[in-house]
Amino acid sequence: MNRTLVECARCMMEHAGLGKSYWGEAVMTAMFLRNRCPTRAIHQDKSPYQVWTMKKPILANLKVFGCHAYVQVPQDKRAKFDSKSSLCRFLGYAEHQKSYRFEEVSTGAIKISRDATFMEDKFDEGPRNYNDESSVVEFDDHDEDEEKRRR
Known part of the structure; x- marks a missing residue:
């Protein structure tokens, strides 16, 4: 279970563009999500939370880790005349x-609230567009140096 949580937390931090200092928050969120997913260890097709x-579990309240709100x-x-949010x-x-x-x-202060408007496609380095062709990386199937060595 430790490896599962660590890998999930690592992926969430990478996706959000957050540094290693957020590992605690990421692991806690990974555990929260994991406890709401069905598992084979419970033979009733239920989640540990259930x-x-x-x-x-109410899954409609799940949000993307690291997104802006x-x-x-x-x-x-x-x-x-202060800002309302x-x-x-x-x-x-x-x-x-x-x-x-x-x-x-702006301040780094931790807040706990229910009243928030989420922007699940916006992160620290800007919005994410997964359909953008510029994010596709193509790799060559062969190496030119390797071909020269074979000749």
Whole structure:
């Protein structure tokens, strides 16, 4: 299980363009996701979360790790002309409440909130377009030096 979580966390950090300092958040999010997926270890075609709580997990609340989100600033913490939201980075799910964990991009402060608008295609280095042809890398099937050596 350790290898599974580490590989999942590594992929999530790579996809989001985040450094190794986010490994803890990535592993916790990987564990959260893994516990909501069916597993062969439980022979009832259920997830560990479902066996533990006797409820089906709500998958509609899942978001892309590391994506940007605008988190609402509570009314009592802002002045009349202050911004109503702040740009944050999604880091995972809160442990003991139905909320998300965010890191504010400008200050690095950790926030826990349910009130957010997610931009699941935007990350620190810009939006991701997986249908863009410029992201396709083609490799040669053979090496020219190797061909010369064979002759």
